Amino acid sequence: MKILSAGQIREIDAKTIHYEGISSLELMKHAAGAFYDWFTKKYTDKNDAILILSGVGNNGGDGLMVARLLHKAGYRVQACVVEYSENYTEDCAHNVRRVKAENIPFKRITKEKEIPNFSEYDILIDALFGTGLSREITGIAAEVIKKMNESGKTIVSIDVPGGLFPDKKTTFAVEADETVTFQIPKLALYLPDNYRFVGNVTIVNIGLSEKAIAEASTNRYLIEKKDIRELLKPLSKFAHKGTQGHALIIGGSLGKTGTVCLASKAALKTGCGLVSAYLPKCGTPVIQTHFPEAMAIEDDNSAFITHIDYDISPNAIGIGIGMGKREETQHAFYRFLQKNALPMVIDADGLNILSLHPEWLDLLPPKTILTPHPKELSRLIGEWSDDYEKIEKATAFAQKYRLIVIIKGAYSLIIDSDNLYVNDSGTPALATAGSGDVLTGIIASLLAQGYEPGHAARVGVYLHGLTANLTQQTIHPRSFVASDIIDNIGNAYFTIENGMIKK
Template identity: 55%
Template sequence: MNYTTIDHQEILQRYRPVVATTHKGIQGHALLVGGSYGKMGSVCLSSKAAIKSGCGLVTTFVPQCGYDIAQIAIPEVMVLTDVQVHCISAIHFDIVPDAIGIGPGLGQDPSTQQGLYNFLKSNRIPLVVDADALNILSLYPDWLALLPPKTIITPHWKELERLIGRWDSEEEHLEKTMAFSKQHQLIVVMKGAPTRIIDGDLVYQNTTGNAALATAGSGDVLTGMITSLLAQSYEPINAALLGVYLHGLTADIALPETGYQSFIASDIISYLGKAFLTLE
């Protein structure tokens, strides 16, 4: 096992400052797929986090019931809709994104499960998989073979348990996750305190973040951030590490102003600018 601590100096070696002559057409195009009736907030958080993490263009793909919500909540983001009103069933789009994040608020409707399978069968675009997309994959583990190599998955502990089975110790937890990562060629972001990122035999432990991040929507924001960085042509492992580091750093910066209790997922997005400035 090769173990690395992800701190400020380590991130500076991986971070790429924005070039002064850049424009939105070369800053990456991220697609966020998610949402279902009553769960549109998740994909809205992901999409806003993506545009706030430096992506030149962001498109969100939602069921028809989410069209007005997404257009109003995030005017900077373009919106595509499924043929279904209340859930996603057929992920078809005529754009060419540089990275796709899928899962926030997706739900597990049977038509959504079939839609996910059809999408994975044909997709070759770099991918971040979270939330209900992971829960569906845990129901159909054979589908993991459809994921492109170095796909990033971002499970919390319960989602990870559904994928790899239960563990009895921290050591077994890590060993099973590493074996899972190697078997399927996946980068696993093990969300927690601390968050660890697993890439086969490589284990990275993040140093930022605090208990304020234990709030609804925090993971959806992280998915949008990592998808954005992946779309900006960061290597998958660097997109995961930089996303996790900055995500945690926002809570560290905000804590003196918000305290633990009043920090919400939208605050992660609000403090992203200050987090990025620490790298300049």
């Protein structure tokens, strides 16, 4: 699904009106109706007192039309227009007249003393500003937003939280619990800096012209399940372990061989035919006991890696997990990079070693996948002031070294030389020890199975996150561990392929 700028969204709105032969007011009805359908499914108690806070633009018109729909359905609704300007859009002014005609409780707010007592309401619906906002919020709008955020009430934002800039850093905005956005994802809704403003994000279809959307050019995308379904390779009836790829997992040190166990098991569970683990001697009895399906290759050293020598022919490699940064290990890693040309995913200490020796980045095969968490990323690309600068610097880094960078976190970002992808699977349950090791194994497996690196990155991150989504009702996020990811990879495949969990 395309992620577009505010300007592109305005253009699509205009083209929809032209292509579909409808009025702007009719499009507003579609948007309000889509929000209403979502809202009434989630908030079913009609005794809840609902206050809708609208602006004077078309987002405010959306809010007033929502007020009309909810009032007609029997909800207890009051509508307010925060009059930060006397210049109403035509469609917003129309809905002000209709709200009054339909005897919906209504008032204008022009000064602080006119702001309602929010403690008298259960739900606040924010329709203050849309995606066209270009300046910082001041005056009465700022006062209203401040009091909304201090109210402790449930806040639901229409399209974007009031005050959130869709394409640049935001410092002050409505702090919504839920954001119901209209059909086209906005990058700002998925950035860590904005989470306190955005809350949970839901996309609703409002009938925008598919032709207009297709005509919009972008290199930013939100990954959806259907995208992943299209990328999955079919499994032949005549497949065997020799046709499904051989993944080599390299890592581990004394006390950290569990990382290799997790990655190796994840690799096999993701579908490759063979998995070998290269690790120090101390890890051999561990992995042979914990995961006998893996083949173990020992380093000469008992406690950490000093050489990376093997006589097998893997199809792809995952390296760096639990490896440590001892000088001997760094030298072994360097010698390995000098001769390796296989598809590869690098994580953890592999990334930390690269940050110590940035000149080694030139040795990486094109489209090598790096999987840093934010701190590991900062060691590679330097610090950033906000998420937009982070993306800019990570993109320049990926382009310079011809790499794919996965920035792990809520809504993991996948950045290559050409595109940015936002992953929307996953929950906070994934914030657990070993989660990144499992992702390394998943991606290494997909590379070994012959997936193009960009596809392996997207499929791997989505699969990884989906396991947490699927267990929300059965495993509490606080109790979720990395092994639960591995145990649910199969169900994630079932869900992507069939839309359901196999019982």
